[in-house]
Amino acid sequence: MPELPELQAHAERLEAEVGGAVLAGFRPITFTALKTYAPDPASAVGEALTSVGRRGKYLLLRIGELTFVVHLMQGGRLKPDEKQTAKPRGGIARWTFADGRALLLTEPGTERRAGVWVLAGDPEGQEPLDHLGPDADTLDAAALAPLLAAHPMRLHGFLRDQRILAGVGRRLANEICHRAKLSPFAGTAKLDADQIDRLAEAIAGCIADSLAVERTNDEMVRSADRPGNVHHRIGEPCPVCGDTLRSVEYRAYTVAYCPTCQTNGKTLADNTTSKFLK
């Protein structure tokens, strides 16, 4: 799933490509594409797309008084639609503009979980943005400390929980823990001030580094093609210390880490009762 840097860079690309275009129509292609009943998206017809922003892992298309909130889910894409075929492959929804251009939301496969919420007024505080914690790139150590204390859990899970902080996924969680030299299984409520400082620096640094790379791409790339020190590098030498990178495998994701840099050389096991790894 794309994370904050990929979506931020993509929002910037979309705004540069279609910013200012006047909406001619919005059409959900699948039954589940449009997640809201009111307001009517047609009420934005004739209005200009003034900006494309991002909140957490959502894209925000502001058109007139309305905000079209888009979630791409795992493999969805929102791209200029040159062909504008009647039944686009994987099509979820399409925006057409008065100058003849269009944007198409697509999602591969059959899950059909990507979607669009149409909101009037300030989208913050409205579904689906109302459950999001602060964007990860806005947090310094002072803002991070109370969040850690309030949510005692493993660090890797904390970083990925969009209700606590928004925008970090599996890849960034791995990279942030490695950069901060903290175990992905470290207890959030037990981190000391130095560790929290390192964590805040790692969050900011990993996001800034990724964003710099994403801004050089002209399209969102696959997770495996994004640069990283540990993610998708299991079995390779740690670029910091040379130790072999290891992993804990879960059904939906992989925790990747360096034993020397992060766990005092210890091997992590998927055992929630394990005490010596905290």
Ligand SMILES: [Zn+2]
């Ligand atoms: Zn290392």
